[in-house]
Amino acid sequence: MEGIEERGVKEVDYLAEERAGAQFHVHSMKIFLAGGQHEYEVSTRIANLVANDPVFAKEDRARISRKELYKNSLKKAGHAWKIILEKGLTEEESMRMRAFIDEPNYTDLHWGMFITALKGQATEEQQHKWLRQAYKLAIIGCYAQTELGHGSNVQGLETTATFDPSTDEFVLNSPTLTSTKWWPGGLGKASTHALVYARLITDSQDYGVHAFIAQIRSLDDHIPLPNVTVGDIGVKFGNGGYNSMDNGLLRFDHVRIPRENMLMKLARVTEQGKYERSNKPRQLGYGAMVYIRQGIVAEASVYLSRAVTIAVRYSAVRRQFGGKDDKAEVQVIDYRTQQHRLFPLLATAYAYRIVGFWMKWLYADVTERLNNNDFSNLPEVHACTAGLKSITTSVTADGIEQCRKLCGGHGYLCASGLPELYAAYVPACTYEGDNTILLLQVARFLLKTLTQVASGTKPVGTAAYLGNVQHLTSVNCEVSQGKDWLNPSVLLEAFEARSARMAVACAMHVAEAPDSELAFEELSPELVEAARAHCQLIVVSKFIEQAQKDLPGEGVKQQLEVLCNLYALSLLTTHSSDFLATGYLTGTQVSHAKDQQKALFSCVRPNAVALVDAFDHTDHYLGSALGRYDGDVYTHLYKGAWKDPLNESVVTEGYHEYLRPVLTQQLWGPTSKL
Numbered sequence: 001m002e003g004i005e006e007r008g009v010k011e012v013d014y015l016a017e018e019r020a021g022a023q024f025h026v027h028s029m030k031i032f033l034a035g036g037q038h039e040y041e042v043s044t045r046i047a048n049l050v051a052n053d054p055v056f057a058k059e060d061r062a063r064i065s066r067k068e069l070y071k072n073s074l075k076k077a078g079h080a081w082k083i084i085l086e087k088g089l090t091e092e093e094s095m096r097m098r099a100f101i102d103e104p105n106y107t108d109l110h111w112g113m114f115i116t117a118l119k120g121q122a123t124e125e126q127q128h129k130w131l132r133q134a135y136k137l138a139i140i141g142c143y144a145q146t147e148l149g150h151g152s153n154v155q156g157l158e159t160t161a162t163f164d165p166s167t168d169e170f171v172l173n174s175p176t177l178t179s180t181k182w183w184p185g186g187l188g189k190a191s192t193h194a195l196v197y198a199r200l201i202t203d204s205q206d207y208g209v210h211a212f213i214a215q216i217r218s219l220d221d222h223i224p225l226p227n228v229t230v231g232d233i234g235v236k237f238g239n240g241g242y243n244s245m246d247n248g249l250l251r252f253d254h255v256r257i258p259r260e261n262m263l264m265k266l267a268r269v270t271e272q273g274k275y276e277r278s279n280k281p282r283q284l285g286y287g288a289m290v291y292i293r294q295g296i297v298a299e300a301s302v303y304l305s306r307a308v309t310i311a312v313r314y315s316a317v318r319r320q321f322g323g324k325d326d327k328a329e330v331q332v333i334d335y336r337t338q339q340h341r342l343f344p345l346l347a348t349a350y351a352y353r354i355v356g357f358w359m360k361w362l363y364a365d366v367t368e369r370l371n372n373n374d375f376s377n378l379p380e381v382h383a384c385t386a387g388l389k390s391i392t393t394s395v396t397a398d399g400i401e402q403c404r405k406l407c408g409g410h411g412y413l414c415a416s417g418l419p420e421l422y423a424a425y426v427p428a429c430t431y432e433g434d435n436t437i438l439l440l441q442v443a444r445f446l447l448k449t450l451t452q453v454a455s456g457t458k459p460v461g462t463a464a465y466l467g468n469v470q471h472l473t474s475v476n477c478e479v480s481q482g483k484d485w486l487n488p489s490v491l492l493e494a495f496e497a498r499s500a501r502m503a504v505a506c507a508m509h510v511a512e513a514p515d516s517e518l519a520f521e522e523l524s525p526e527l528v529e530a531a532r533a534h535c536q537l538i539v540v541s542k543f544i545e546q547a548q549k550d551l552p553g554e555g556v557k558q559q560l561e562v563l564c565n566l567y568a569l570s571l572l573t574t575h576s577s578d579f580l581a582t583g584y585l586t587g588t589q590v591s592h593a594k595d596q597q598k599a600l601f602s603c604v605r606p607n608a609v610a611l612v613d614a615f616d617h618t619d620h621y622l623g624s625a626l627g628r629y630d631g632d633v634y635t636h637l638y639k640g641a642w643k644d645p646l647n648e649s650v651v652t653e654g655y656h657e658y659l660r661p662v663l664t665q666q667l668w669g670p671t672s673k674l
């Protein structure tokens, strides 16, 4: 240890040379990636506020027990709330703070789902009653939809809410083991209230799943209310990760709640027990899921860019082989295979940032339309949020794991930050809808759209290209050399043709089958691929749109063009079998795409470190010895090892009980021989 302290390596920047070679204005790119000057300033201010507050330290997370981790997360959430109130932070600033604290906790579900669902499904009167308390955190709410027996199949939920007109109450009941609410975040230990999804029964008739507010814990001493059974569901995957969240279980034994606790904006039950629906689509009851799905899409780039930042910086610092004749060894980032695995992920992190911005716009747009009773683009928004949530989370989770491997052995250490990042992120592939289930929803939307096209309806928005289906299913790609692939309209047509052809092939198959539901199930693997192709097209098209716009800052537009081409060509070469099987591309055209992709790696290489710097992640947020801004990897890995509790004592605990008897062969008695 001493040797390293003496070297006085505090002010190093091992990546200075990399940064000096950047061919664009990094600060301008930072502003673009933040979403604008204002957003950049808010992010920088709040990131530093969190990084400099010792309560938000996170070094120990992978080492401490679940109980300590959970208690600490309560402390952090409480501290954050105090700061929000004391400093009068805006909603935007508070959301940024939540992100930089970087630890899932009950407030995610309270603000993200409980309040969102109240806003979408409660009447004004109900909102007045519940939101006032919820906004003050005088009550803590969770979103209790999933049960032990059903998550994906929401209509299969078993919890019942039976109306009793004699008392003007609903009786909440968990009739079976499988009806136990299971998974809701914040439910296990923190929530005082739950938004419970239950089958509404009145007048002996089952009207399907509706939302009800139930108080589950006392507001005086936090003890569960009578006939409510509630607790945590147990330790989850990985160290740290999502374990700071108290995902819970909940059972009701004939618990009575007032009739007004049913959220009544979309449907209501009268005092007499009569069920009445509003004329709004019942799918609005899924609104909180749509909201979080768009938020998850917008966040995917943040997680992927963290992993990519770590892997790029480390790959620039790490050297292996080739150190002959006094030359330094080769930086591993210069190996083609490393670039081939890493640079497409860098491009993807940029692509997802851009599609995340668009997703936010789309959500704002649909919200405004819904407020004006225009429900026309709800199916498209559902397909976009579901599909993009699916592909961005799957690619991001796999990308984090790929980045871990790109960091070799050191990536496997928690000090790299990558194991914990993966553990915290990977449930995003499951929560808010299993990713396969969500792609099947997109597939249904595509088949429906094609049916509408066949009957003369013009598709709009992200499905507009299907209006051009005749052309897309008959045209041939005209690429004859690598450079042709740099033409945005060539790229766009390739993705449109592939997606349209895959969807049409599925639609024809289903249409010709005697039982379309059975055919849908038989064809579901192909339908999932068709849906994925459609979603990839959305991302490619949004990236192309953005790359064509002028942006301030020297070289920024050029970098985005390079990354856009790289993103699209990496998808194309990875999924070349789709493009070939649909007959749109020839093998030679795919080879040209591969050659062009390689040429783009050379454009990215001198800018790689600057391109990840532009994501502007603080060292606190990255939490990685490998991804430090200064590149001082080895010092911090070494120092970090000495902080491990195992190294607190020179001779390990357990030596006398378990090691010494082995070493002195006393386990077998003094005369025993091996």
Ligand SMILES: CCCCCCCC/C=C\CCC/C=C/C(=O)SCCNC(=O)CCNC(=O)[C@H](O)C(C)(C)COP(=O)(O)OP(=O)(O)OC[C@H]1O[C@@H](n2cnc3c(N)ncnc32)[C@H](O)[C@@H]1OP(=O)(O)O
Residues within 6 Å of the ligand: 108, 109, 112, 143, 145, 146, 151, 152, 153, 154, 155, 185, 283, 284, 286, 287, 289, 290, 291, 292, 294, 295, 296, 299, 378, 379, 382, 430, 431, 432, 433, 434, 437, 441, 444
């Ligand atoms: C900015 C915010 C920052 C937040 C950032 C994140 C912070 C928090 C991070 C993490 C927190 C995670 C917490 C996790 C919470 C959860 O997991 S909550 C539980 C989520 N559960 C699910 O997602 C269940 C998935 N299942 C379903 O969605 C549905 O049941 C189904 C798969 C869609 C099945 O539907 P099915 O067809 O059986 O059902 P129906 O109800 O009959 O629907 C049919 C028609 O409705 C259309 N539909 C379906 N869903 C929607 C929707 N959401 N919106 C609009 N329309 C919808 C469907 O397409 C059918 O239409 P059609 O009849 O025209 O074909």
Ligand SMILES: Cc1cc2nc3c(=O)[nH]c(=O)nc-3n(C[C@H](O)[C@H](O)[C@H](O)COP(=O)(O)OP(=O)(O)OC[C@H]3O[C@@H](n4cnc5c(N)ncnc54)[C@H](O)[C@@H]3O)c2cc1C
Residues within 6 Å of the ligand: 109, 143, 144, 145, 146, 149, 150, 151, 152, 153, 182, 183, 184, 185, 242, 247, 427, 430, 431, 432, 433, 434, 435, 436, 437, 524
């Ligand atoms: C960390 C975490 C937090 C969560 N937080 C909440 C919360 O706050 N509130 C809440 O209510 N829920 C929450 N959930 C639950 C989550 O929403 C569900 O787990 C999720 O929707 C998936 O449902 P499932 O578990 O029923 O999976 P299943 O549907 O049982 O999936 C199992 C497998 O079956 C496949 N499958 C199922 N049906 C079909 C089909 N029709 N066709 C093809 N394949 C199929 C799936 O693709 C998957 O591979 C959370 C879950 C996790 C992991």
